[in-house]
Amino acid sequence: MAEDRDMPVIDLQDSGKRAALFERIRRDHSVEIAEDYVELIADLIETNGEARLVDLADLLGVSRPTVNNTIQRLQKEGYVESKPYRSIFLTDKGRAVAEHARQRHHMVLDFLHTIGVPADIAEADAEGLEHHLSEQTLDCLARATEALKKASGHGDNQS
Amino acid sequence: MAEDRDMPVIDLQDSGKRAALFERIRRDHSVEIAEDYVELIADLIETNGEARLVDLADLLGVSRPTVNNTIQRLQKEGYVESKPYRSIFLTDKGRAVAEHARQRHHMVLDFLHTIGVPADIAEADAEGLEHHLSEQTLDCLARATEALKKASGHGDNQS
DNA sequence: ATATAAATTTAGCCTATGCTAAGTTTGCGA
DNA sequence: TCGCAAACTTAGCATAGGCTAAATTTATAT
Ligand SMILES: [Mn+2]
Ligand SMILES: [Mn+2]
Ligand SMILES: [Mn+2]
Ligand SMILES: [Mn+2]
Numbered sequence: 001m002a003e004d005r006d007m008p009v010i011d012l013q014d015s016g017k018r019a020a021l022f023e024r025i026r027r028d029h030s031v032e033i034a035e036d037y038v039e040l041i042a043d044l045i046e047t048n049g050e051a052r053l054v055d056l057a058d059l060l061g062v063s064r065p066t067v068n069n070t071i072q073r074l075q076k077e078g079y080v081e082s083k084p085y086r087s088i089f090l091t092d093k094g095r096a097v098a099e100h101a102r103q104r105h106h107m108v109l110d111f112l113h114t115i116g117v118p119a120d121i122a123e124a125d126a127e128g129l130e131h132h133l134s135e136q137t138l139d140c141l142a143r144a145t146e147a148l149k150k151a152s153g154h155g156d157n158q159s
Numbered sequence: 160m161a162e163d164r165d166m167p168v169i170d171l172q173d174s175g176k177r178a179a180l181f182e183r184i185r186r187d188h189s190v191e192i193a194e195d196y197v198e199l200i201a202d203l204i205e206t207n208g209e210a211r212l213v214d215l216a217d218l219l220g221v222s223r224p225t226v227n228n229t230i231q232r233l234q235k236e237g238y239v240e241s242k243p244y245r246s247i248f249l250t251d252k253g254r255a256v257a258e259h260a261r262q263r264h265h266m267v268l269d270f271l272h273t274i275g276v277p278a279d280i281a282e283a284d285a286e287g288l289e290h291h292l293s294e295q296t297l298d299c300l301a302r303a304t305e306a307l308k309k310a311s312g313h314g315d316n317q318s
Numbered sequence: 319a320t321a322t323a324a325a326t327t328t329a330g331c332c333t334a335t336g337c338t339a340a341g342t343t344t345g346c347g348a
Numbered sequence: 349t350c351g352c353a354a355a356c357t358t359a360g361c362a363t364a365g366g367c368t369a370a371a372t373t374t375a376t377a378t
Contacts, residue, residue: 008202009264012218019220022195025287026336029188033365036181043167054325059171061178066366068327073364085326085373105168115303117296125296128184132287137276144274148303151310185366192335213355225336227357232334244343244356 025132032131033070035101036060038079041088042098050087104130107138111145114152184291191290192229194260195219197238200247201257209246263289266297270304273311 010018040059044051057067071088074080079094090098108130112122133141169177199218203210216226230247233239238253249257267289271281292300 006258006261008206009261009268010199010202010218012202012206012214015214015217018218021283021286022218023220024283028287030364040169043169043171047167047171052325053327055171055174058174059169059177059181061182062365063367064326065328065368069365099165102165102168109168112296112299115296115299117299121293121295124180124183125291125293127180128187128291129288132284132291134280134284136280137271137284140271140274140276144303144307147307147310151306189334211355212357221335222337223356224338224358228335 028131034074034077034079035097035131036127037070037074038090038094038098039101039105041080041090042095042102045090051089052087056088101130104133104138107142107145108133111141114145114148187290193233193236193238194256194290195286196229196233197249197253197257198260198264200239200249201254201261204249210248211246215247260289263292263297266301266304267292270300273304273307 012018037056037060040056041051044055048055053064053067053071056071057064060067071080071082074094075082078091079097080088080090082088105126108126109122112126113119117125171177196215196219199215200210203214207214212223212226212230215230216223219226230239230241233253234241237250238256239247239249241247264285267285268281271285272278276284
């Protein structure tokens with residue numbers, strides 16, 4: 001079982017196909033911030049009754065002007081609404097994105113916990129992984145999580 | 160088994176802890192391009208004997224000036240070396256990063272294949288996921304992949 | 319009611335990452 | 349060998365996403 005660990009994973013022959021993959025990643029990254037913001041905004045509204053800029057800045061670990069700037073972009077792009085000096089609301093589009101993001105976040109966390117990743121590390125990794133999963137992969141991941149839960153339910157094969 | 164699918168995943172109480180997670184993601188993203196570049200450069204050198212800017216641009220789906228620009232940054236950061244108008248070489252640091260990136264890439268692909276993700280989609284998702292996995296999660300992922308391979312070797316529980 | 323504190327916005331700056339158009343250098347075929 | 353095409357670089361531009369410092373607005377506490 002000597003693996004091909006040191007072989008190119010990448011098909012250098014068809015550069016068009018390879019380029020398309022990287023283009024998707026760049027697209028993923030451009031919506032990633034939108035997803036994290038609307039998810040946080042939804043959480044804040046549910047928990048505190050409103051989403052304030054200052055709380056977003058604290059949770060995201062960036063400055064208040066940075067959040068202000070991003071919120072204005074997200075407003076242009078139709079994810080949120082907010083009047084000057086007032087708190088932030090989600091549009092229907094924003095709510096839909098938040099809901100989807102939250103589901104994926106749950107699913108990734110559930111999987112990471114199931115394969116034995118410590119809670120802290122799972123939370124950290126999930127925050128990045130959640131934006132790079134296609135629908136098909138999410139399906140497969142859910143099935144794999146169930147299979148692993150069942151397996152570790154019966155026998156045990158830890159460390 | 161009604162899940163808490165619609166609960167905040169996020170602890171809004173400890174904003175410092177949450178902020179640290181997002182800070183890690185921003186850090187991950189800042190090395191992500193370096194990882195993809197050095198991995199591609201290593202592949203090109205092994206396959207073609209040299210890594211040329213034009214091939215990188217084609218494979219990445221970006222313009223030649225963009226690659227030129229990034230290569231200059233990667234040179235400043237000590238990942239690559241190249242003299243004007245000549246092809247691109249990896250430093251020891253670059254080779255180490257490439258090797259690590261390739262291992263993760265293999266591992267993520269292997270996992271995705273194992274849980275039944277179609278090859279095309281697996282390749283696409285792996286290109287993004289590979290940059291957001293901690294060492295601990297990689298370990299757990301490798302173990303889970305083995306467990307799933309063993310499981311589907313004996314019985315079968317597809318679709 | 320008003321002073322002060324908190325929150326938000328604006329202005330001005332930076333780097334990373336993308337682009338096109340135009341210039342330079344290299345390499346190859348006639 | 350030398351001229352042209354390919355490859356690379358430079359210049360100049362744009363946007364996203366960071367920052368600090370300084371205004372402005374809103375909210376609170378006496
Ligand atoms: Mn995230
Ligand atoms: Mn990401
Ligand atoms: Mn990648
Ligand atoms: Mn990524």
